[in-house]
Amino acid sequence: MSSGPADETLRLLVDFVERNSHIAGIHWDSRLTPRLPVDPFSSDYQERERAAHFFLFVAAVSETKLIERAEYARYLLVNLHEALGDRLFKTTESSELKKKVEHCGFYEELGSEKRAIPDVLASVNRFVEQEACGDLIELSKRFSKPVALVKKISEHIGRMSGLHIEKSWMYMRWMVRPEPDLGIFKHFSPADLSVPLTMDIINVAISLGLMRETLPSFFGSSESVEKTRDQVTQFVRRLFPDDPAKVDYPFFLLGRWIGGMELNEATLRQSLQLFDEVFRKTGYACVDYQIVAYIQSGWEQLLKQNLKMMEIFYDLKPFKFPLPDGLVYTPDFVLKRENINGKKIILEPHGVMTEEDSHKFSLFRQVYGNNCYLLLLMKNDDITYYRVRGLLPEEAYDDVWPIEYLGMLLTQLKKNRYNPLSG
DSSP: OOSOOOHHHHHHHHHHHHHHTTOOOTTTOTTSSSOOSSOTTOSOHHHHHHHHHHHHHHHHHOSHHHHSSTHHHHHHHHHHHHHHGGGGGTOOOHHHHHHHHHTSTTGGGSOTTGGGHHHHHHHHHHHHHHTSTTOHHHHHTTOSSHHHHHHHHHHHOGGGSGGGTHHHHHHHHHHHSOTTSOOOSTTSOGGGOOOOOOHHHHHHHHHTTSSOOOOGGGGGOHHHHHHHHHHHHHHHHHHOTTOGGGGHHHHHHHHHHHTTSOOSHHHHHHHHHHHHHHHHHHSOOSOBOOOOOOOOOHHHHHHHHHHHHTTOOEEESOOBEEOGGGOEEOOSEEEEEEEETTEEEEEEEOSSOOHHHHHHHHHHHHHHTTTEEEEEEEOHHHHHHHHHTTSSOGGGOSEEEEGGGHHHHHHHHHTTOOOOSOO
16 A cells, blocks of 8 residues: 555545536436436425435446446436336336336347346335335434445345445435435435445545555455445545545546556546646536437447457447537547557547537647547548548547558557557
8 A cells, every 4th residue: 555645646636526526416417318207306205205216226226237337227217217107116026127128228238237127126116115114215214324224225135235335325425415416315414424435436546545456356355345445435534524425426537537547646646637637728627427328320330349349348428528619529439448658549430520520629639639549430532532621630630540441450459559540
């Protein structure tokens, strides 16, 4: 373990948390679609209790192996409510839920263990019916500290216990903290919350020297996980004594960004400096991971198929980059493991190139060029066509490849033998 992060790193970290702790969670952000079947900020008691139940569903399935992407939890639960109405909150047998889950329009996009989703949802309903007597708010009032309710939940909802218990702490953060969280369990104090030890937060903790690199067996030891969660929470309490879970969403943003990089304080500080610069240039404090659904183009589908075939791991439209002049750039594919000189690789299959596109790509490279490598994929004839017309200037990309050579490019990236075509 290190002796602790440098003062400059801590200053940047605190600034980053302060700038990003006001963002509403993707699961209840009112700007996003689809619309929720509950109003979590209603003053009506019954509506608040329904919201507590609904977001217990969300927490229980919010896991990569179940839903793959965070926004799918919202889509799935809204879809199920449209199909079942309020029976969604009553059904304790997974068989009724199974058919509805399998018929949602994006079932094939869900995680590798998606077949377990009906059982997870049914177990939530059994817990609410049998242990909470239908009222989670009243159940919470039986306990003086959030940790006791976490224990109760973990005893009855399997996908929120053991190696999944961090989802119970995530749920507590949602229920206890005031806006931008939901503040439904008002009698609990935010000061008593622990920081959920999710994988993105682990990335930050490792970079801060609070824990070592984790092996898959780490989550198999509840004692090790609890000890590490306490260490991370105690560190955060020194920065935010009245509200340690305030860091949860900001650390998620930061941890996802540095995922796949070498995890150390230098990487963390460089990333914090980047977002400090982004804030000064754009007024936005971080990239935005709250991406809603979209229709994939034919080229995106082709690239997706090839990446999967070659077992190159990627995130598909994982975030939005804020740019100067109020613009935003959403990359198509960001590779998870491969990099070029430590930079994240962005693969951008692109058809028609406009002046707006060219300007946006150029701005992106001005702001993020030290951290990201923008690789355009275009038809071979189009590359010459747009260059002649001044719509493909060198400052708009790091490299541009004919999409006809896609196989060659991916082979080079996979074998870490990338050779630029441009320049």
